[in-house]
Amino acid sequence: MLIAIVGHFLLAALLPVLVPRYGRAVFAVGALVPAATLAVALSAAPRALSEAPPVETVSWAPELGLEVALRFDALGLAMTVLVSGIGAVALLYYACYAAYERAGIGRNAVLLVVFAGAMLGLVLADDIFGLYVFWELTTLCSFLLIGGDGVGAAERRSALQALLVTTVGSLAMLLGLITLGSAAGSFRISEIVAAGPAGPLTGVALVLVLIGALTKSAQLPFHPWLPAAMVAPTPISAYLHAAAMVKAGVYLVARLAPGFGDVGVFQVMVLGFGLATMLVGGMRALFAQDLKKLLAHGTVSQLGFLFVLFGAGTRTAAIAGMVMLLAHGLFKAPLFFTVGVLDKLAGSREMTELSGAGRRWPALAVVTALPAASMAGLPPLLGFAGKETSFEAFLSGGVTATAVLIGLVTGSALTVAYTARFLWGAFAAKPGVAPVRPPRHAGFLLVIAVLALAGLLLGPLVSALSPLITGYADALPGDPSYEPALWHGFGVPVLLSAGVLAAGYVLHRVMPRRPGGSLLPGWLDAQRGYERAVHGTDVLARRVTGGTQSGSLPVYLGVILLVFAVVPGVTLLAYGGVPDAFRGWDNWLQVPLTVLVVLAAIGVLAAKRRLTAVLLAGAIGYAIGALFVVHGAPDLALAQFLVETLTLIVFVFVLRRFPATFQQRGGHGFRNLKAAVAIGAGCFVAFCALLFSSLRTADPVASQQYATRAKADAGASNVVNAILVDFRAFDTLGEIAVLAVAVTGAATLILISQRTVHHFEASDEPDRERPAWQHALVLDVFARALFPTMLLFSVYLLFAGHDHLGGGFPAGLVAGLGFVLRYLVGGSTELSSVVRVPPLALVGAGLGIVAVIAVAPVAFGYPVFTSATASLSVPLLGELELASNLAVDVGVYVLIVGGVLDLLRTLGASLRPSEADIVVEAGERR
Amino acid sequence: MSVLVAVPVLLPLLAAGLALVLSQVGQAQRVIAVAVLAAVMVDAAVLLAVVDDTGALVLRLGGYGPPFGITLVADRLSALLLLVSSVITLAVLAYSISQRVTDYGRAPSSTSFHPIYLVMCAGVALAYLTADLFNLFVSFEIMLAASYVLITRGTTAKRVQANMTYVIVSLTSSLLFITLIALVYAATGTVNFAELEGRVADIAPGAQLGLALLALVVFGIKSAIVPLHFWLPDSYPTAPAPVTAVFAGLLTKVGIYAVIRTQTVVFTHADTWNLLLFVALVTMIIGVLGALAQVDINRLLSFLLVSHIGFMLFGLALFSPLGLTGVILYILHHITVQTALFLIAGLITRHTATVSIRDMGGVAGQRPWLAVVFAVPALSLAGIPPLSGFIAKITLLQGGVEADSVTAYAVAFGAIATSLLTLYAMARIWVMAFWGEPPERAPDKPDAVETAGSARPMLLVCASLVAFGLVIAAAAGPLSEVAGRAAVNLLDGGVYRSAVLGGDVR
Numbered sequence A: 001m002l003i004a005i006v007g008h009f010l011l012a013a014l015l016p017v018l019v020p021r022y023g024r025a026v027f028a029v030g031a032l033v034p035a036a037t038l039a040v041a042l043s044a045a046p047r048a049l050s051e052a053p054p055v056e057t058v059s060w061a062p063e064l065g066l067e068v069a070l071r072f073d074a075l076g077l078a079m080t081v082l083v084s085g086i087g088a089v090a091l092l093y094y095a096c097y098a099a100y101e102r103a104g105i106g107r108n109a110v111l112l113v114v115f116a117g118a119m120l121g122l123v124l125a126d127d128i129f130g131l132y133v134f135w136e137l138t139t140l141c142s143f144l145l146i147g148g149d150g151v152g153a154a155e156r157r158s159a160l161q162a163l164l165v166t167t168v169g170s171l172a173m174l175l176g177l178i179t180l181g182s183a184a185g186s187f188r189i190s191e192i193v194a195a196g197p198a199g200p201l202t203g204v205a206l207v208l209v210l211i212g213a214l215t216k217s218a219q220l221p222f223h224p225w226l227p228a229a230m231v232a233p234t235p236i237s238a239y240l241h242a243a244a245m246v247k248a249g250v251y252l253v254a255r256l257a258p259g260f261g262d263v264g265v266f267q268v269m270v271l272g273f274g275l276a277t278m279l280v281g282g283m284r285a286l287f288a289q290d291l292k293k294l295l296a297h298g299t300v301s302q303l304g305f306l307f308v309l310f311g312a313g314t315r316t317a318a319i320a321g322m323v324m325l326l327a328h329g330l331f332k333a334p335l336f337f338t339v340g341v342l343d344k345l346a347g348s349r350e351m352t353e354l355s356g357a358g359r360r361w362p363a364l365a366v367v368t369a370l371p372a373a374s375m376a377g378l379p380p381l382l383g384f385a386g387k388e389t390s391f392e393a394f395l396s397g398g399v400t401a402t403a404v405l406i407g408l409v410t411g412s413a414l415t416v417a418y419t420a421r422f423l424w425g426a427f428a429a430k431p432g433v434a435p436v437r438p439p440r441h442a443g444f445l446l447v448i449a450v451l452a453l454a455g456l457l458l459g460p461l462v463s464a465l466s467p468l469i470t471g472y473a474d475a476l477p478g479d480p481s482y483e484p485a486l487w488h489g490f491g492v493p494v495l496l497s498a499g500v501l502a503a504g505y506v507l508h509r510v511m512p513r514r515p516g517g518s519l520l521p522g523w524l525d526a527q528r529g530y531e532r533a534v535h536g537t538d539v540l541a542r543r544v545t546g547g548t549q550s551g552s553l554p555v556y557l558g559v560i561l562l563v564f565a566v567v568p569g570v571t572l573l574a575y576g577g578v579p580d581a582f583r584g585w586d587n588w589l590q591v592p593l594t595v596l597v598v599l600a601a602i603g604v605l606a607a608k609r610r611l612t613a614v615l616l617a618g619a620i621g622y623a624i625g626a627l628f629v630v631h632g633a634p635d636l637a638l639a640q641f642l643v644e645t646l647t648l649i650v651f652v653f654v655l656r657r658f659p660a661t662f663q664q665r666g667g668h669g670f671r672n673l674k675a676a677v678a679i680g681a682g683c684f685v686a687f688c689a690l691l692f693s694s695l696r697t698a699d700p701v702a703s704q705q706y707a708t709r710a711k712a713d714a715g716a717s718n719v720v721n722a723i724l725v726d727f728r729a730f731d732t733l734g735e736i737a738v739l740a741v742a743v744t745g746a747a748t749l750i751l752i753s754q755r756t757v758h759h760f761e762a763s764d765e766p767d768r769e770r771p772a773w774q775h776a777l778v779l780d781v782f783a784r785a786l787f788p789t790m791l792l793f794s795v796y797l798l799f800a801g802h803d804h805l806g807g808g809f810p811a812g813l814v815a816g817l818g819f820v821l822r823y824l825v826g827g828s829t830e831l832s833s834v835v836r837v838p839p840l841a842l843v844g845a846g847l848g849i850v851a852v853i854a855v856a857p858v859a860f861g862y863p864v865f866t867s868a869t870a871s872l873s874v875p876l877l878g879e880l881e882l883a884s885n886l887a888v889d890v891g892v893y894v895l896i897v898g899g900v901l902d903l904l905r906t907l908g909a910s911l912r913p914s915e916a917d918i919v920v921e922a923g924e925r926r
Numbered sequence B: 001m002s003v004l005v006a007v008p009v010l011l012p013l014l015a016a017g018l019a020l021v022l023s024q025v026g027q028a029q030r031v032i033a034v035a036v037l038a039a040v041m042v043d044a045a046v047l048l049a050v051v052d053d054t055g056a057l058v059l060r061l062g063g064y065g066p067p068f069g070i071t072l073v074a075d076r077l078s079a080l081l082l083l084v085s086s087v088i089t090l091a092v093l094a095y096s097i098s099q100r101v102t103d104y105g106r107a108p109s110s111t112s113f114h115p116i117y118l119v120m121c122a123g124v125a126l127a128y129l130t131a132d133l134f135n136l137f138v139s140f141e142i143m144l145a146a147s148y149v150l151i152t153r154g155t156t157a158k159r160v161q162a163n164m165t166y167v168i169v170s171l172t173s174s175l176l177f178i179t180l181i182a183l184v185y186a187a188t189g190t191v192n193f194a195e196l197e198g199r200v201a202d203i204a205p206g207a208q209l210g211l212a213l214l215a216l217v218v219f220g221i222k223s224a225i226v227p228l229h230f231w232l233p234d235s236y237p238t239a240p241a242p243v244t245a246v247f248a249g250l251l252t253k254v255g256i257y258a259v260i261r262t263q264t265v266v267f268t269h270a271d272t273w274n275l276l277l278f279v280a281l282v283t284m285i286i287g288v289l290g291a292l293a294q295v296d297i298n299r300l301l302s303f304l305l306v307s308h309i310g311f312m313l314f315g316l317a318l319f320s321p322l323g324l325t326g327v328i329l330y331i332l333h334h335i336t337v338q339t340a341l342f343l344i345a346g347l348i349t350r351h352t353a354t355v356s357i358r359d360m361g362g363v364a365g366q367r368p369w370l371a372v373v374f375a376v377p378a379l380s381l382a383g384i385p386p387l388s389g390f391i392a393k394i395t396l397l398q399g400g401v402e403a404d405s406v407t408a409y410a411v412a413f414g415a416i417a418t419s420l421l422t423l424y425a426m427a428r429i430w431v432m433a434f435w436g437e438p439p440e441r442a443p444d445k446p447d448a449v450e451t452a453g454s455a456r457p458m459l460l461v462c463a464s465l466v467a468f469g470l471v472i473a474a475a476a477g478p479l480s481e482v483a484g485r486a487a488v489n490l491l492d493g494g495v496y497r498s499a500v501l502g503g504d505v506r
Helices: A002-043 A073-098 A103-126 A130-149 A153-184 A188-194 A201-217 A225-231 A234-243 A249-260 A262-287 A293-311 A317-346 A362-376 A382-393 A399-427 A442-458 A460-473 A493-512 A526-548 A553-576 A590-606 A610-630 A632-655 A666-696 A701-714 A717-727 A729-750 A775-800 A808-835 A839-859 A886-911 A920-926 B003-021 B024-055 B076-099 B113-129 B133-152 B157-188 B193-202 B205-221 B231-238 B240-264 B274-292 B299-316 B321-352 B369-383 B388-403 B406-434 B456-472 B476-492 B494-501
Strands: A055-060 A066-072 A869-874 A876-882 B056-060 B073-076
Touching: A002 A066, A002 A073, A002 A103, A002 B274, A002 B369, A055 A493, A055 B476, A066 A103, A066 A130, A066 A225, A066 A382, A066 B476, A073 A234, A073 A249, A073 A317, A073 A442, A073 A460, A073 B274, A103 A130, A103 A249, A103 A717, A130 A153, A130 A188, A130 A225, A130 A249, A153 A188, A153 A201, A153 A225, A153 A293, A153 A526, A153 B388, A153 B406, A188 A249, A188 A526, A188 B157, A201 A262, A201 A553, A225 A234, A225 A293, A234 A293, A234 A317, A249 A293, A249 A632, A249 A729, A262 A293, A262 A399, A262 B205, A293 A317, A293 A399, A293 B321, A317 A382, A317 A399, A317 A460, A317 B406, A362 A382, A362 A399, A362 B388, A382 A399, A382 A442, A382 A493, A442 A460, A442 A526, A553 A666, A553 B076, A553 B157, A553 B205, A590 A610, A610 A632, A610 A666, A632 A701, A632 A717, A632 A808, A632 A886, A666 B157, A666 B205, A717 A729, A717 A808, A717 A886, A729 A808, A729 A886, A729 B003, A729 B133, A729 B406, A775 A886, A808 A886, A808 B388, A808 B406, A839 B003, A839 B076, A876 B113, A876 B231, A886 B321, A920 B113, B003 B024, B003 B073, B024 B056, B024 B073, B073 B076, B073 B113, B073 B494, B076 B113, B076 B240, B076 B456, B113 B133, B133 B157, B133 B240, B157 B193, B157 B205, B157 B231, B157 B321, B193 B205, B193 B240, B193 B494, B205 B240, B231 B240, B240 B299, B274 B406, B299 B388, B299 B406, B321 B369, B321 B388, B321 B456, B321 B476, B369 B388, B369 B406, B369 B456, B369 B476, B388 B406, B388 B456, B388 B476, B456 B476, B476 B494
Parallel strands: none
Antiparallel strands: A055 A066, A869 A876, B056 B073
């Protein structure tokens, strides 16, 4: 059967090619595969009904229990006959029907064939995941088929409703099935049913699974999606929303009944919802004006009936269920077809507008009357056999069975009434209504007749279907001698049937001819329930999102800091203990420096003028640099001082474009809150620092090793430098990549829209880009004189770094400051005379040098970043230790120089008048 | 062999340097970038094959072992993520080149996009590979610095403001990250993951939990875990489509990766972590409700991104092999699908000249292929079978059911509800944008940048990504086996530890 399913999909893929040439005949082509499937299924029937039905499996992800297992047993066979048989007929019908359709022929043909394949998979799947896969595939086909070309608002609304409601159920079902499978130790449905796990969890799981069945089969309270789906073309309604897809829920109940039919919650849900649906659907059908809506409500009602039969968990009821299952497919599809014919040929499907169709086209009336009679349960049609057996099934039982029986009888009477009403509405001549004159169409008639005759023939021959029917029903407990038959002799069921017919007919007679309204109170309207649920979700979404997504950066940061401090903080306070061994300071110099840092930080916040704030921030940086010195880390301190200086200069550059003072935002309350959160988070970090320092159990091995191994392994006696260029050179590579990106990024950000200058160019108006003080002669001379010295010093720092204070970072910064000085006195003109290489190329070269040094050792069979040292004797300088990791310093140096140059170039350009104001604006609004 | 581990980091950095030097030659930059990312992809594939065979591949940089030097480790998790990420970065690069995003702000012949993009790719790769907490910080810095530039590049003044939310929040997270490293080092004296595991176990249990929570919060900001997520929907949608796509696909996942790595290798959780389960649930629900409140397609997708982070936390919180297998599969799926969706959203807004789905209509009729290409990842994100999202989701659900606790069931229910609401959100896009009548009004002239170049190559890129998503689903068998082994490695930790700590060191 796997081939059959795949065949559907392959054909569907082929159809779009055929549409342009064959037009609506592609539906007939599409009917080939379901028809072939039907033939194959019938020929394989003996194997399906044998003790060991054929099983096919396709492995997918065994690790996850994911496979597609197909099992072709009695129930599968019955459903296949229904799905493929009616599928083929529906496609043929569509071939006629499409002559009257506007567009969408190709799309609907493809989707219908895909659907037929998916439905086949659904009824044959023996594993829960396969079932779910095909289940959702049918949902999607249904969504797209209802929506059509998506232009009509009603189509879109109904499609969405069908999708959402059935997906609610299918997702619940998925979780329920996984839970069941987990409890049974297998994801095979046959094995789950055989194991029949019990327990409270199983009960919950069953409820979830049944929600899936209820939604898919349009049971109370989910049913309104099905009548709404009637906006789709009639062949689609007949196939998906009457014969095939909506049976999926019934099918699932039938599948599970042998294993769980005796579980209380299963019975309560299936019988309760099924009966209620049968009655409510029947009443709604009785009040419908639109023939298609009447049939839709009738389908809802009949599906409820089927739920009751399959959910009862007895053999007799199951026999009745199987007969009704087939009967329903055979009578409901042709009835829909008739409505479609009237709709297209007579121009209406409202019973108030249709008059005299029966007299005009008696043949149609006859082939419609046959399935209608089957629906009403008239002998000798298949529907009669089903109804009889269902009464029989609940005759001898307790209170529950009797209650169910009463419900079934009432529901059946309603069925008779709306059937009579349907025939009357479709074909009767109505006084005061102009008779319709539909043209007669043999193709339509033939298609409808096929199914009508099948229902007629199978009635008397129902006992021939016995192996199929009992092949399923034997799995359930109950009287094993009862066999499906049209006539079981006179007995209570026959009397009940007669009573039902009489009552139904009377009901039809007493119904007003032009009814409006409904027997049900408005608050019970499930459609309104759906709308409220969707609307409620939308409102909830807006409220929750509106309440949380404030759009305010301070709020976001505040939340982050609060979570950072509170969540771990509570844990630490509760279990972490308190820090011990508290030491005030290591060196008394730390005290004034720390006080300076704190005061300057407060000063930054209190400052009214931007320049003050920047200078105070600089003070913090210098004080921290001093703390490094006190701690004995001159390298860090040097880098910190240099970076701080450069930053200050850049800040001052930028500040020239800002207003002098800050603009305050927000009230005092908000400011205080912000301050409280910030201070709280700061205190928390301080607390953590104390706590975790006192928690250390082992000495840091690394720091001692660094000191002892620096010279030997990295060829550098300066430990900091050894770490930067050798032990953790990889970090350095990463950090200079960050620098390279930051420089490039700053440039792009500053010159957002107008960066066309690639080289330093002599500006036409040097005065306008030069600050006034630059004309100071002393500074001019001083800067020019100092520049070579600074460059030389930077080279010294670069090479000294291995053993003394220095290294690539400080060296690059010193050189950079030299260029800054030149820029201050001479602007871009001055710089362009000094450097002719594009700064970004220097940045790239620096990054490239370090990356090459990283990779180079690989060529010699060493790991990445392995360093090597060599001794060179150079005249004048004597013996030189050259370590390959010096190149890392060089790369850093080149990159930083390039970066500073690029920054100066872009800053300088942006300081010219008439440039984009972007930075300023962005800064102000923050 | 071990050089394979360094290639995904060093090659893009080298190429970035080269691209900067060649910043005048746009064509050369494009060739270099594409070739290098393709090479990284091949390298990642080889790495995955090797690592799945041998367990883990270790590179001690400079030959120094822990705690002395930095160690890079490619284990199954790293290799899997690396492979999928490299496919994504390559695809986004191709899309960017087709859209000419790469060019703006400068003359067409010169560009800073390529070097920065390459640096970002190196950062992402390094994050997956490093076995060193400080080096992880460096990788985050590389990635974030590049992302600051990419998000603010070639945009307007108005957008720069929104981008500042991203930059400032990310800087804050970096600050907290470095604080975390200081605290960890203070307590343990090492930053090597493998060494940390033993050292952390020695400190008081309460303090262990405190550190674990600090790490969760620090990486939670980058991963957009609720309530640390607010910045994401406010900033991501403001970038050009390919930039948003790669951010959404990769950067949040790197955050999640860091959460997973630290919470499994460094900290230990013997059993289901109920707090994280709760966070997962809240993240799912708040995220998806946020999506439902949006009409801007990019904001909608951004909220969905937040929501589906919850799924990944769900699997992690279970701390079971099945749960972690689910997380790994979910990440692979989500990287692909979320990136594809943002790229496709770029094509949709380009076609309709608006980001509001309310003002769209009839796209399916006008651009049927765009509709198909959108529908597949949209359904996949909602977990509709047989797509990749379905496979990842059922693995997580199985893990949740297997945990057999009330909280796990509650989160499983939340996951189901989130799937439903995700489908609702996607169906709304479909119904409003793809169905219906095309809007009557003449569309405003869109951003010149957004419409540069032909849409066809971009659509082709999207289609390839969609196809890649289908491959993930089709290859669920072998993938789930590798992911399963990766999950066992994560929970056991022994393989990782012995790989990092064992062997010859200098």
